[in-house]
Amino acid sequence: MTRASAGEPGADDGDSVVYDLDSDCTAEDVEKGQPYLAEINGIVDYGVFVDLSESVSGLVHESVLEGTFAVGDELVVELESVRDNGDMAFEPVDTEVDVDDLTLRNVSHDYALTGTDRLEANVGDQIHLEGEVVQVKQTAGPTIFHIADEYGVVPCAAFEEAGVRAYPSVEVGDVVRVTGTPEHREGTVQIEVDGLSKLDGDDAEAARERIETALESRSEPHDVEPLIDWPAFEKLRPNLRDVAKRLRRAVLEGRPVRVRHHADGDGMCAAVPVQVALEKFIADVHEDDDAPRHLIKRLPAKAPFYEMEDATRDLNFALEDREKHGQQLPLLLMLDNGSTAEDVPAYETLAHYDIPIIAVDHHHPDPDAVGDLLDAHVNPYLHDEDYRITTGMLCVELARMIYPDLTDELRHVPAVAGLSDRSKADAMDDYLQLAAEEGYDEDRLQDVSEALDYAAFWLRYDSGDQLIQDLLQVDGDEQRHGELVDFFAERAREEVDEQLEAATPHLEHEELDNGAHLYRIDVENYAHRFTYPAPGKTTGEIHDRKIEETGDPVITVGYGPDFAVLRSDGVRLDIPQMVSELEAEVPGGGVSGGGHLVVGSIKFVKGKREEVIEALVDKMEDAEIDEELSSAAPIDDD
Numbered sequence: 320m321t322r323a324s325a326g327e328p329g330a331d332d333g334d335s336v337v338y339d340l341d342s343d344c345t346a347e348d349v350e351k352g353q354p355y356l357a358e359i360n361g362i363v364d365y366g367v368f369v370d371l372s373e374s375v376s377g378l379v380h381e382s383v384l385e386g387t388f389a390v391g392d393e394l395v396v397e398l399e400s401v402r403d404n405g406d407m408a409f410e411p412v413d414t415e416v417d418v419d420d421l422t423l424r425n426v427s428h429d430y431a432l433t434g435t436d437r438l439e440a441n442v443g444d445q446i447h448l449e450g451e452v453v454q455v456k457q458t459a460g461p462t463i464f465h466i467a468d469e470y471g472v473v474p475c476a477a478f479e480e481a482g483v484r485a486y487p488s489v490e491v492g493d494v495v496r497v498t499g500t501p502e503h504r505e506g507t508v509q510i511e512v513d514g515l516s517k518l519d520g521d522d523a524e525a526a527r528e529r530i531e532t533a534l535e536s537r538s539e540p541h542d543v544e545p546l547i548d549w550p551a552f553e554k555l556r557p558n559l560r561d562v563a564k565r566l567r568r569a570v571l572e573g574r575p576v577r578v579r580h581h582a583d584g585d586g587m588c589a590a591v592p593v594q595v596a597l598e599k600f601i602a603d604v605h606e607d608d609d610a611p612r613h614l615i616k617r618l619p620a621k622a623p624f625y626e627m628e629d630a631t632r633d634l635n636f637a638l639e640d641r642e643k644h645g646q647q648l649p650l651l652l653m654l655d656n657g658s659t660a661e662d663v664p665a666y667e668t669l670a671h672y673d674i675p676i677i678a679v680d681h682h683h684p685d686p687d688a689v690g691d692l693l694d695a696h697v698n699p700y701l702h703d704e705d706y707r708i709t710t711g712m713l714c715v716e717l718a719r720m721i722y723p724d725l726t727d728e729l730r731h732v733p734a735v736a737g738l739s740d741r742s743k744a745d746a747m748d749d750y751l752q753l754a755a756e757e758g759y760d761e762d763r764l765q766d767v768s769e770a771l772d773y774a775a776f777w778l779r780y781d782s783g784d785q786l787i788q789d790l791l792q793v794d795g796d797e798q799r800h801g802e803l804v805d806f807f808a809e810r811a812r813e814e815v816d817e818q819l820e821a822a823t824p825h826l827e828h829e830e831l832d833n834g835a836h837l838y839r840i841d842v843e844n845y846a847h848r849f850t851y852p853a854p855g856k857t858t859g860e861i862h863d864r865k866i867e868e869t870g871d872p873v874i875t876v877g878y879g880p881d882f883a884v885l886r887s888d889g890v891r892l893d894i895p896q897m898v899s900e901l902e903a904e905v906p907g908g909g910v911s912g913g914g915h916l917v918v919g920s921i922k923f924v925k926g927k928r929e930e931v932i933e934a935l936v937d938k939m940e941d942a943e944i945d946e947e948l949s950s951a952a953p954i955d956d957d
């Protein structure tokens with residue numbers, strides 16, 4: 320016999336061609352009127368039974384048989400009939416040439432693939448699916464393989480024994496072929512697996528290429544026009560687009576996303592829209608209803624940098640999720656946070672693992688320190704812009720690039736972000752106008768900002784997902800939003816008033832040589848501790864009142880035993896620069912800190928407090944005064 324290349328039955332191969340089914344071929348691969356090579360596996364009075372493949376066999380009736388046969392003999396047959404019960408009958412084919420001279424043509428099983436986009440229409444029918452394994456979760460019952468193809472991600476349940484890992488050689492990252500039946504399970508579609516095999520060689524290559532091409536195009540962000548016309552923002556738009564693409568790609572690949580954001584108003588205005596956009600995109604991509612809950616986690620960061628405590632906890636959770644739920648390690652998204660040298664130790668910790676890091680921030684960055692550790696870094700300072708483009712403004716556009724349908728929920732958010740951070744951007748007027756069209760006047764936006772701040776304080780290390788969404792009115796209940804904002808904003812203001820009533824009599828005032836007022840307040844001894852407002856906010860509120868009272872340049876320092884919070888208006892400070900000078904000038908001071916240029920915080924050792932603060936005041940005295948007071952500073956209330 321000659322073996323020819325694989326082909327489809329029915330092609331014009333001449334009389335001497337016989338089709339040889341691969342062992343995994345099914346009855347569907349057999350066509351009437353075509354000759355197939357069969358092997359006799361049993362002989363009975365009324366005929367012989369033949370096998371064409373592992374699952375294709377049937378009877379050749381003795382009435383059509385000539386000669387004698389033995390088990391194991393080869394025979395060329397064609398399909399005669401298929402009964403209702405699926406039983407097949409074959410008859411011998413007269414071949415003009417000797418069996419040994421036949422040309423054999425291989426028939427492989429037709430794995431007509433059903434994409435994850437067509438599961439619903441195929442519920443109850445056996446299908447074939449090819450894709451990449453993105454998660455393998457062992458439950459107390461079956462093993463759940465989450466498989467991503469060109470269209471989405473579907474859970475596939477394979478049962479070996481309760482709690483026993485099915486197909487133990489198949490791992491995350493493998494490309495597999497699944498044969499199984501889509502079934503409804505708790506409202507979603509899951510595939511009950513009949514067979515699952517790892518593809519290799521050309522098959523794997525072809526499948527990977529197909530999936531890669533599809534993911535590359537599906538990860539493309541949407542081209543949305545920014546909510547307002549703003550030339551300064553345009554410079555950052557391509558970078559944001561790149562981040563949107565990386566985030567969409569992570570979702571399509573089933574990689575979890577962990578968001579760490581500064582726990583203030585702007586940070587939440589940044590993180591919540593991105594979180595909601597990703598949740599909605601995840602829900603579209605993944606058949607599993609629980610996927611949004613498992614694949615995105617938003618967490619606040621108290622400091623304006625990535626603290627080691629947060630980083631090690633994030634890493635530990637990620638490794639546990641990999642162990643317990645077979646998840647991939649996450650992508651870390653730092654928002655309103657993550658641009659400075661203080662982030663480096665935390666980033667270096669994660670660099671030991673496959674955890675990509677992206678930062679979108681508007682704090683004064685140190686690109687030399689973090690550049691190599693970040694996979695993408697969006698920051699207005701990298702484009703000769705500054706903090707006035709707040710992270711919330713950036714991330715509303717980022718969220719829209721990921722999931723444009725969210726736009727109507729977000730129109731008021733950039734204004735809240737801008738007011739929270741005291742942005743003096745030209746664009747604020749347009750953003751306020753946009754919010755006004757949604758029914759928010761400036762006072763109301765301030766209420767939302769205060770309420771967010773108040774909630775963030777009490778939530779501490781929790782994200783408070785629904786509560787924050789209700790306060791910000793993104794995918795929230797409108798009436799509850801109104802009442803909750805009223806309640807929280809009022810409580811926040813009352814508590815600030817109480818705090819200031821106690822603290823203000825203890826304010827120390829001096830006039831600096833450069834003409835600025837310096838106010839100092841010992842927030843450790845003359846303010847309530849462990850309650851709202853925290854030292855940063857207390858200092859900020861005092862500062863605001865003094866600006867209003869004096870109309871002059873003002874610097875306010877709120878200090879505790881081992882920290883100081885700085886606020887300034889009308890004075891050109893460079894706090895990150897001052898901090899690095901103090902590190903050198905006060906040996907043993909243990910000075911560290913940073914933040915924005917004119918607003919920030921400094922830490923030091925308790926015993927060196929007087930020295931550090933005196934050195935700090937000297938520097939402030941040397942600072943230039945701004946010609947006009949319009950460059951009011953952003954606020955970080957940490």
Ligand code: MN
Pocket residue numbers: 581585586655681709710740
């Ligand atoms: Mn901010």
